[in-house]
Amino acid sequence: MIIAFLIIISVMIPGCLNAEDPNTEDPDNIAAESYFQGSGDIMTDLAYNSDTLYQVSTINALLEGFYDGDTSLEALKSRGDFGIGTFTALDGEMIVLDGEVYQVKDDGVAYLTNDSMTTPFAAVTFFEADETGVISEPMDKEQVERYLEELMPNRNIMYAVKITGTFEYMKTRSVPRQTQPYPRLTEVTKNQPTFELTNVEGTIVGFWLPSYMNGVNVPEYHLHFITDSKDAGGHILEYNIINGTVEIDNTYDFYLSLPQSSDLMDIDLSKDNNSELEMAEK
Numbered sequence: 001m002i003i004a005f006l007i008i009i010s011v012m013i014p015g016c017l018n019a020e021d022p023n024t025e026d027p028d029n030i031a032a033e034s035y036f037q038g039s040g041d042i043m044t045d046l047a048y049n050s051d052t053l054y055q056v057s058t059i060n061a062l063l064e065g066f067y068d069g070d071t072s073l074e075a076l077k078s079r080g081d082f083g084i085g086t087f088t089a090l091d092g093e094m095i096v097l098d099g100e101v102y103q104v105k106d107d108g109v110a111y112l113t114n115d116s117m118t119t120p121f122a123a124v125t126f127f128e129a130d131e132t133g134v135i136s137e138p139m140d141k142e143q144v145e146r147y148l149e150e151l152m153p154n155r156n157i158m159y160a161v162k163i164t165g166t167f168e169y170m171k172t173r174s175v176p177r178q179t180q181p182y183p184r185l186t187e188v189t190k191n192q193p194t195f196e197l198t199n200v201e202g203t204i205v206g207f208w209l210p211s212y213m214n215g216v217n218v219p220e221y222h223l224h225f226i227t228d229s230k231d232a233g234g235h236i237l238e239y240n241i242i243n244g245t246v247e248i249d250n251t252y253d254f255y256l257s258l259p260q261s262s263d264l265m266d267i268d269l270s271k272d273n274n275s276e277l278e279m280a281e282k
């Protein structure tokens with residue numbers, strides 16, 4: 001009777017026998033085992049997968065005026081060496097490049113940051129190029145975007161986008177530091193300072209995200225700029241590139257970290273903010 005019972009159990013739960021079988025080649029088991037055998041901490045291994053987009057808060061929270069973050073730049077840098085975002089009190093545009101975090105304030109100047117500063121919204125990854133292209137003739141923003149899309153294998157995953165080159169023209173904006181009670185993002189960007197650079201060398205840093213990220217982040221392109229001399233930049237509005245290199249990092253994993261703030265819990269994050277998103281971020 002006991003033998004019969006064990007046979008039934010083993011037929012019903014094939015995994016419990018496979019787990020004992022060293023010859024099992026089930027790829028799911030191998031993947032799971034590698035997580036267990038890595039650092040001994042599954043969550044650490046998942047979070048540090050270099051193809052993870054790590055994000056703090058949501059774009060809808062930012063549009064609603066949630067500007068107080070509780071994630072330090074030190075914590076953010078442990079999740080990626082490349083990305084974009086903003087700072088607590090909406091104090092400028094963030095560019096993360098080669099592990100350094102730059103802050104372009106409302107004077108258009110890029111400042112180095114310190115690790116104790118915090119962010120209410122940011123997205124980073126560890127950048128490793130999967131696709132590379134060369135721009136050898138002048139292109140405007142739309143032409144570069146079409147060229148990038150030729151390099152993307154599909155529209156269903158996330159892409160980190162890096163463009164290094166010489167820019168005939170670069171128009172950016174930043175946002176001024178806000179005080180409580182915070183206005184909505186569209187109120188701030190109505191009077192956003194803009195900056196124009198000409199014949200400048202630098203790097204475009206950002207992401208192309210699928211439409212299903214709507215409400216969580218900015219669908220399609222969201223790109224920031226930092227000069228090679230690390231003295232200026234911002235959120236990109238327009239540009240013309242003379243020549244450069246385009247790199248795309250195919251990104252398959254997504255990790256969302258929500259601030260543990262009662263202010264965030266009081267916001268309605270279910271609203272359709274697409275018209276405000278167009279005004280504030282495009």
Ligand SMILES: [Zn+2]
Pocket residue numbers: 084093222223224235236281
């Ligand atoms: Zn931006």
